[in-house]
Amino acid sequence: MTAESSSEVATVVRVRIPSPLRSYTGAREVDVAVPVLAPELPPTVGGVLASIDGAYPGLRFRMIDEQGHVRPHIRLFVGNVATRDLATPIARGEVLMIVAALSGG
């Protein structure tokens, strides 16, 4: 899942999109190309969300507040592991799943 060009290297990460955010993507899953700054530095959750916002402007701010924190009712999973840390690395082949968890009426 690595794409190369003459000037840059990018890793493609698959992201699962919850229904409240599909007005942006129009799809349940999207593949996001994340620039790879160095071979030893895997993409992070934050990098994936920055890239997805480039493709679907406005989506990131609905999930991440202006201080860089995951909003209270958003959950993120890298593979099967929940994280709220945008620095969490994403290994090749892993999927980032976004969950929008709403409760009450």
Next chain:
Amino acid sequence: MARSSAAGRKAPARQARLLIATRKGLWTLTSDAARNGWTLAGPQFLGHIVHHAIADPREPRVHLAAARTGHLGPTIFRSQDNGRTWKEATRPPAFAHGSERVVDHTFWLTPGHADERGVFYAGTSPQGLFRSNDGGATWESIDGFNSHPQRKAWCGGDQDGTPDGPKLHSILIDPRDPKHIYIGMSSGGVFESFDGGADWRPLNRGVRADFLPDPAPDYGHDPHCVRFAAGNPDRLYQQNHCGIYRLDRPGETWQEIGVSMPKSVGSVGLPLAVHPRDPESLWVLPMDGTTVWPRTSPGGRPAVYRSRDGGKTWKRQDNGFPRSQAWWTVKRQAMTTDFRDPTGVYFGTTSGEVWGSRDEGRSFRCLARHLPHVYAIEAAA
């Protein structure tokens, strides 16, 4: 009752049109020329919490809506075709990175001065003030307020204030001077700027704050809704947590005008609406502010009260309302007037009903029911 209609229609010139922002989306009510028949259209943004939706009096086809959902962050939607299609702001209101403050929702929208097309102001929860110069596409912090060294003293902490979060509301632009701006804050009080928002000062003298240790502080008050009198920006009316007030500039001391309300009804409420042409005429909608503050129609017998003499006297208007067991709550943005003569008076309840009068409050009837919790009603020009 209104008929249901899925699509917006081209409006006859003399119809009235209401934008109804609710906890679950945006609806419109459009009247016939006589304001007798009303057509309900919507929803748009179904499932979104729409705190406020406005039509721009400078360009009536331009609408703005402040929205979020339970799980997604706050944003602004803009329409340039009378609400048929909407685009999201590319940079919604947000505090500066590193400020440790987060906009929970945009609560209030106000068009800028008549000479400043494309300018809008937004008030947020917690209290923040933002400006757009491009029709609502991008929003900038007004740092003169958001970073003011006194801001925290004025507002308290972001966890203080009203149950749904402290709010900046009632942004009033002086029609004679775009740099002269008033704001209201719950909590915080009324503040004034003479330089377009670069600096601010409290303007609360005469207003009670009897929930504080010092009942007459410089700030820390709880204005619920502040409006200019029609055609007279030197007069402001205020529905406050502690009564109803009026301020005549250049004076700086508010006069309590709710004292002449019936004692059994009181002078607590959230909204206040003004007549579009008569500066002496205003409406309030009292709610129960006793004991634990039910904030429902006193005694379960709803009424609006109108003054035609700047608040010296009040007249009960309840023709058409239920006579008992009606426990309405009406939020601060959920009462307005239209631009017709005689003016229409409208309000929406948290139980999803919209009521209207086409004869300045002499008689009311229910225009829509079964809607979600109504947050705001605005008339489109």
